[in-house]
Amino acid sequence: VRCFPRGPFVPSGEEWDFLWCDVTGLREHFDRAYLEEHVRICHFRNHYELSRKNYLVRNLKRFRKQLEREAGKLEAAKCDFFPKTFEMPSEYHLFVEEFRKKPGVTWIMKPVGRSQGKGIFLFRKLKDIVDWKKAAGHFIWALAPEMETGLAGKLRLCSPPFPHTTLKGETAPEQKDEAQIETYVVQRYVENPYLIGGRKFDLRVYVLVTSYVPLKAWLYRDGFARFSNTRFTLNSISDLYVHLTNVSVQKTAPDYDPEKGCKWMMQQLRQYLTARHGAGVVGALFAAMDNIFIKSLQSVQKVIISDKHCFELYGYDILIDQDLKPWLLEVNASPSLAASSQEDYDLKCHLLKDTLHIVDMEGRLTGKETRVGGFDLMWSDGPVSRGGELGAPLGGGCTANTHLGCYNDRKKQLRELFGNLPA
Amino acid sequence: QVSLHKPEIKLESLKEDLKDFLKVSGWEKKLQNAVYSELNVFPSPCHPAAPPEHMKEPLAYMRKAQGSWEKRILKSLNSMCTELSIPLAQKRPASEQKELLNKWNEMGTDEPDLSLFRPVYAPKDFLEVLMNLRNPNYENGEQPSFRNHLGLIQVPLKVKDIPELKEDFSELGLNIGQLGIDDSAQVPPEFFENEHVRLGQKVLAEQDSAAAQQYVRQGCPTALRADLWALILNISNQPEDILYYEQLKSNVIQYDLLVDSLIYKDVKLTASNDDYYFVFEDYLYQVLLCFSRDTSVLEHFAYSSATPPKSYIRGKLGIEEYAVFYPPNGVIPFHGFSMYVAPLCFLYHEPSKLYQIFREMYVRFFFRLHSISSHPSGIVSLCLQFETLLQTHLPQLFYHLREIGAQPLRISFKWMVRAFSGYLATDQLLLLWDRILGYNSLEILAVLAAAVFAFRAVNLMEVTSLAAAEAVLADLSTLKVMPLLQIFLFATVT
Numbered sequence: 001v002r003c004f005p006r007g008p009f010v011p012s013g014e015e016w017d018f019l020w021c022d023v024t025g026l027r028e029h030f031d032r033a034y035l036e037e038h039v040r041i042c043h044f045r046n047h048y049e050l051s052r053k054n055y056l057v058r059n060l061k062r063f064r065k066q067l068e069r070e071a072g073k074l075e076a077a078k079c080d081f082f083p084k085t086f087e088m089p090s091e092y093h094l095f096v097e098e099f100r101k102k103p104g105v106t107w108i109m110k111p112v113g114r115s116q117g118k119g120i121f122l123f124r125k126l127k128d129i130v131d132w133k134k135a136a137g138h139f140i141w142a143l144a145p146e147m148e149t150g151l152a153g154k155l156r157l158c159s160p161p162f163p164h165t166t167l168k169g170e171t172a173p174e175q176k177d178e179a180q181i182e183t184y185v186v187q188r189y190v191e192n193p194y195l196i197g198g199r200k201f202d203l204r205v206y207v208l209v210t211s212y213v214p215l216k217a218w219l220y221r222d223g224f225a226r227f228s229n230t231r232f233t234l235n236s237i238s239d240l241y242v243h244l245t246n247v248s249v250q251k252t253a254p255d256y257d258p259e260k261g262c263k264w265m266m267q268q269l270r271q272y273l274t275a276r277h278g279a280g281v282v283g284a285l286f287a288a289m290d291n292i293f294i295k296s297l298q299s300v301q302k303v304i305i306s307d308k309h310c311f312e313l314y315g316y317d318i319l320i321d322q323d324l325k326p327w328l329l330e331v332n333a334s335p336s337l338a339a340s341s342q343e344d345y346d347l348k349c350h351l352l353k354d355t356l357h358i359v360d361m362e363g364r365l366t367g368k369e370t371r372v373g374g375f376d377l378m379w380s381d382g383p384v385s386r387g388g389e390l391g392a393p394l395g396g397g398c399t400a401n402t403h404l405g406c407y408n409d410r411k412k413q414l415r416e417l418f419g420n421l422p423a
Numbered sequence: 424q425v426s427l428h429k430p431e432i433k434l435e436s437l438k439e440d441l442k443d444f445l446k447v448s449g450w451e452k453k454l455q456n457a458v459y460s461e462l463n464v465f466p467s468p469c470h471p472a473a474p475p476e477h478m479k480e481p482l483a484y485m486r487k488a489q490g491s492w493e494k495r496i497l498k499s500l501n502s503m504c505t506e507l508s509i510p511l512a513q514k515r516p517a518s519e520q521k522e523l524l525n526k527w528n529e530m531g532t533d534e535p536d537l538s539l540f541r542p543v544y545a546p547k548d549f550l551e552v553l554m555n556l557r558n559p560n561y562e563n564g565e566q567p568s569f570r571n572h573l574g575l576i577q578v579p580l581k582v583k584d585i586p587e588l589k590e591d592f593s594e595l596g597l598n599i600g601q602l603g604i605d606d607s608a609q610v611p612p613e614f615f616e617n618e619h620v621r622l623g624q625k626v627l628a629e630q631d632s633a634a635a636q637q638y639v640r641q642g643c644p645t646a647l648r649a650d651l652w653a654l655i656l657n658i659s660n661q662p663e664d665i666l667y668y669e670q671l672k673s674n675v676i677q678y679d680l681l682v683d684s685l686i687y688k689d690v691k692l693t694a695s696n697d698d699y700y701f702v703f704e705d706y707l708y709q710v711l712l713c714f715s716r717d718t719s720v721l722e723h724f725a726y727s728s729a730t731p732p733k734s735y736i737r738g739k740l741g742i743e744e745y746a747v748f749y750p751p752n753g754v755i756p757f758h759g760f761s762m763y764v765a766p767l768c769f770l771y772h773e774p775s776k777l778y779q780i781f782r783e784m785y786v787r788f789f790f791r792l793h794s795i796s797s798h799p800s801g802i803v804s805l806c807l808q809f810e811t812l813l814q815t816h817l818p819q820l821f822y823h824l825r826e827i828g829a830q831p832l833r834i835s836f837k838w839m840v841r842a843f844s845g846y847l848a849t850d851q852l853l854l855l856w857d858r859i860l861g862y863n864s865l866e867i868l869a870v871l872a873a874a875v876f877a878f879r880a881v882n883l884m885e886v887t888s889l890a891a892a893e894a895v896l897a898d899l900s901t902l903k904v905m906p907l908l909q910i911f912l913f914a915t916v917t
Contacts, residue, residue, distance in 0.1 A: 196702050197702035197703045197704065197705060197706065197768070198528060198529060198705055199702060227702060230532070231528070231529045231531075231532065231705070262701075263698075264699060264702070267850075268699055268849065271645055271769075271849070271850055272769055274645045274646050275645050275646065275648060275649060275769055275770050276649075276770075276772065277646075278646040279644075279645070279646045341698070343698070407607065
């Protein structure tokens with residue numbers, strides 16, 4: 001099985017049963033073609049509710065409020081895995097208020113529609129973003145007094161934050177009105193990331209959602225940690241190679257050595273952390289990550305246009321801080337399937353194969369499975385515990401049916417599952 | 424001391440009271456551990472009339488060979504020194520000292536020009552020397568045949584056969600639970616794993632070195648490994664130890680040694696290019712640079728066949744008063760040396776503790792992998808053991824490989840010299856090193872090397888060249904060490 005590249009656009013009029021496609025032009029597929037019962041497509045129509053940073057923030061905030069109303073403060077606190085974030089320019093004033101409350105804190109500015117680390121920069125002073133604002137043409141913003149004095153220092157940006165035409169993902173409705181102005185989010189930067197060998201890293205985890213109503217989500221056992229190529233320090237916030245861990249960014253670093261690779265497989269990371277902190281602490285960390293996946297999906301559950309033809313493989317980016325608390329950085333609806341090494345290639349091939357097994361075009365599954373290959377059923381209209389009971393509340397004696405970073409004997413499992421059918 | 428002033432203490436029972444006190448305060452355990460540690464490291468006392476060289480190495484021809492090898496290494500080092508006009512050691516100017524101190528935690532970012540430096544030797548050079556070892560008292564005029572040894576090592580040392588190994592490594596038997604086998608996903612943890620973890624926690628609570636050493640023969644649980652190894656090696660990271668490490672560090676800051684460049688080069692060539700160890704690059708410098716300056720390492724030469732090289736202050740060649748050991752710890756690093764340290768970075772994060780663990784591992788085990796001696800854990804014995812196991816139990820394979828010019832030792836030598844570091848997946852390597860510590864012996868390396876060949880025998884029978892054989896054995900990262908060992912020792916028809 002070859003790794004699928006991002007499929008080219010399927011011309012209209014052609015028959016297809018299964019479409020693995022890019023998110024651009026997604027609307028066309030939904031609007032034009034009549035999708036038969038058995039057809040499957042690899043994206044939800046409005047996946048951007050989860051994958052665009054500003055929508056994700058809105059959905060999470062709304063969900064948190066709802067949880068607080070319904071279940072109290074303690075339950076709502078479980079949503080505190082997203083660093084404080086404000087949409088720009090709409091929440092600019094709220095941001096300035098927060099900014100003034102906590103001086104000296106580092107913030108990170110990210111364009112909502114771009115990927116691979118483009119357009120991101122860090123700052124500590126409001127005057128640092130004056131230049132940026134002027135360049136982006138955001139004259140509609142009222143300047144805060146601090147910003148009227150003095151101009152920013154030099155900023156090193158990955159690419160100019162100008163309005164552009166190649167947005168990642170579907171053109172969201174609001175974008176059409178503000179076609180000239182690019183939306184950003186400004187987020188509290190996690191200043192105390194967990195370091196290994198003095199380097200910062202983040203985690204890429206794969207979650208497969210086959211339905212939102214009811215919510216059915218699978219967690220893949222493999223994943224990886226992406227290391228920044230340089231040692232972490234808060235001294236040089238303009239040095240993006242220190243702070244951004246995307247492989248795409250690291251690839252352009254001056255001392256990047258493609259032979260080296262900057263990734264650890266999830267198993268390796270889990271072993272390292274267990275050796276260092278013990279199994280209990282690490283178990284709690286991974287349980288907290290499970291919580292992130294579930295809550296984030298729940299927050300968009302009612303908003304995503306439910307369609308039985310759709311499934312989606314998300315790439316979650318998680319950052320762990322020094323207190324071993326995981327933070328959600330973002331969710332990718334089109335996680336990169338390019339491979340940086342043989343190990344990486346194998347991971348992605350297996351990931352795709354198992355995704356196809358779950359989508360089950362051939363109708364081989366009964367629907368009661370809690371594991372298919374490297375995927376464990378994490379949520380099926382309720383938590384799934386290791387005993388195989390669906391809907392049983394977690395805690396007490398039940399542990400969740402997730403095995404992130406654990407041994408992935410997928411071939412064996414698939415053999416057991418499918419018997420002698422060709423895989 | 425405070426309790427001794429108590430009125431209950433009477434002169435008559437002082438001896439007993441002292442013993443009780445030691446027991447209660449935990450000092451008895453610590454003393455026991457320290458004594459046990461010494462017993463592990465030092466060879467048993469030999470005949471009182473035996474000269475000190477015998478504690479290093481009883482066989483004269485081995486001593487001689489080691490001596491010539493050392494001369495060669497030193498010559499190579501000196502000529503590099505002269506060629507590049509770099510002194511073996513010099514004091515750093517103050518500005519350089521300050522810079523190095525600032526960069527202490529990120530020495531890996533330094534990119535000095537190392538192109539002119541070459542490693543002093545590589546494992547294959549060492550193998551050539553071992554191949555030429557001969558015992559002058561042993562006449563072996565017969566033609567090579569199946570009654571003789573067909574391998575590269577031609578010295579008559581006694582090595583164990585499988586029945587003896589089965590006895591020695593009895594805890595690896597089929598009926599006994601092992602980590603690395605019985606903790607896999609298919610086996611419910613109640614069968615073995617949970618109880619083993621509980622036992623491990625108990626051993627740690629008791630702080631008993633001997634018990635720990637026995638325990639780790641069945642493998643260490645990941646979460647307990649760091650503490651168990653420290654217990655076995657008797658490392659407790661006391662304030663004195665931390666202070667000692669800081670002194671070594673200041674030594675590094677003040678003085679620049681030629682071997683530093685060799686270390687840099689080695690780290691950049693090996694560990695930094697490893698898919699998993701690259702992250703620990705900075706720790707490796709922090710350990711190895713200090714290690715070179717640690718004169719306490721010189722103590723191990725009392726029981727090692729090696730002798731530290733001597734160097735003379737400039738202009739005073741030959742005058743003993745001006746002789747110093749060079750490098751200060753007497754150990755000249757070779758290509759791949761940094762791989763001894765890299766796996767330990769997975770377990771220890773505090774530099775001084777990491778340092779002490781490595782130093783202890785070196786003076787107990789690793790030094791035997793690159794010095795010529797007759798010790799059963801010495802590399803010569805390991806090579807002979809490997810070849811003998813292969814020839815005895817896989818004769819067809821051995822003969823085939825020999826015929827196509829692919830002597831098995833040529834491939835497995837590098838694995839054993841590095842104790843498999845960098846060749847196995849990290850978790851597997853740590854399970855292997857658990858057993859090295861548990862049995863206080865490196866023989867398991869030879870057994871594993873043979874087991875790997877046995878495992879890939881089918882493919883190896885089909886190759887027709889050394890290069891093809893190397894290719895079959897190039898990637899060991901998917902191997903599971905414990906099943907291989909268990910099958911080879913206990914489940915192969917002999």
